[in-house]
Amino acid sequence: MSDLVFRSLPYTDPVVQRLLEEIYLDQTERYGGPDAAAVDPAEFAPPRGDFLTAWQYGEPVGCAGWRSDGDNDAELKRMYTVPAVRGRGVAIALLAAVEDSARAAGRIRLILNTGPKQPEAIALYEKCGYDPIEPYGHYKDYAEAVFLGRVL
Template sequence: MSEIEIRPMRYGSAVVQRLVEAIYADQTVRYGGPDQTRIESFEFDPPDGGFLVAYLDGTPVGCVGWRSHGDDETTAEVKRLFAAPEARNTGVATTLMRAIEQNAKDHGRTRMILETGHAQPEAMALYEKLGYVPIPHFGHYKDTEGVRSYGRPL
């Protein structure tokens, strides 16, 4: 098994944007279109956010980011967790989640929240395995059928 390397990156970088396009393609298959949540690249800049890319054998195969949740300087919202099909079941998503949690914690966050959808059972299983529990819905999809919201203290 190859070692997973995690690198911080800017959300606007070409590498991240290629991964985001892959996320959108996956979401289009699952939901009929990509995530419509408004995102600005600066939201992932430290100290109010962070973005990480996972590499296997020098190839970018996954990503995840966090951004501050509203005016709450203690809560980080996870966005854009993705593992490429060839990297699934290799520990990439778990490694990314642990790394982004630590990154948020290093920037003073004490709680992580996230949302996903009903058509992503593997994501829900991962979050639950990592100790995330259902929380009240929030954000762009809070009133959308099929949304699943999770949180956990860091």
């Protein structure tokens, strides 16, 4: 996808904040409220993390970030593509860019959690080689939460 460009931006950047608002609206429609897991913007700053935005024809069309406590795992957070580009490979390319960023920072595995009301996300992760892992974090005790991971 030669017309797709990735840029690292601070989590507090206005472009990122606009995409995050779209994520929260989607989560509210699906689950009745946005993701309740705590996120500190500083977690997405190198060397502990990175936050990528996907751009196509000069417009932001997606975002995703990873954060880490300094161990071998990086946690994927706030993966999103705007509805207009879904089904066109943007999400796969964005996920690959996040994996590359985490790998370059020395992380060995990318982990994530999502929910059953996001079957398209689950299908994407499974297609990209993600397998079930042990529950962790804020949603570890939620029976319906889905936890996936992949060795980088």
